[in-house]
Amino acid sequence: MSQLTVDxxxxxxxxxxxxxxxxxxxxxxxxxxxxxxxEDSSVVFCIQQAKQRGCTFCMDLGPLVKRMSRTQRAxxxxxxxxxxxxxxxx
Ligand SMILES: [Zn+2]
Numbered sequence: 001m002s003q004l005t006v007d008x009x010x011x012x013x014x015x016x017x018x019x020x021x022x023x024x025x026x027x028x029x030x031x032x033x034x035x036x037x038x039e040d041s042s043v044v045f046c047i048q049q050a051k052q053r054g055c056t057f058c059m060d061l062g063p064l065v066k067r068m069s070r071t072q073r074a075x076x077x078x079x080x081x082x083x084x085x086x087x088x089x090x
Contacts, residue, residue, distance in 0.1 A: 004067055006084065012064040013081040018057045028058035032065065038073040040066075 004012070019027050026033040028049040032042050043065050050058035065073060075081060 002067065004064065004072070008064055009072075009076075009081050010084050012061060012068075012076055013085055015057050015061040015064075016076060016079075017082075017085075019061070028053060028055050029061065029065075032073065033077040036074070036077060038070045038077075043073075 016029075016033065019029060019033075023030075029046045031037045032046050043062075046058070047062040047066070049055075050062060065076070068076065
């Protein structure tokens with residue numbers, strides 16, 4: 001398992017925003033992002049849901065969340081990485 005790069009964290013944050021634009025409760029990622037179930041088994045469940053539904057943004061988010069630590073998942077779910085996107089690029 002390799003650490004996520006800042007770019008990957010930004011990508012995950014963008015995907016989370018897109019998912020919440022269309023689905024107030026987090027779509028396929030509801031149990032992780034909305035309910036705070038951060039363990040691997042919940043992540044695997046969400047990935048399966050996304051595949052079954054053919055949900056593009058949710059599927060794209062899968063491999064990134066899978067590699068995250070619980071702390072990172074918690075931070076993503078509460079919007080803790082949003083500032084990465086709002087920061088001016090240097
Ligand atoms: Zn979905």
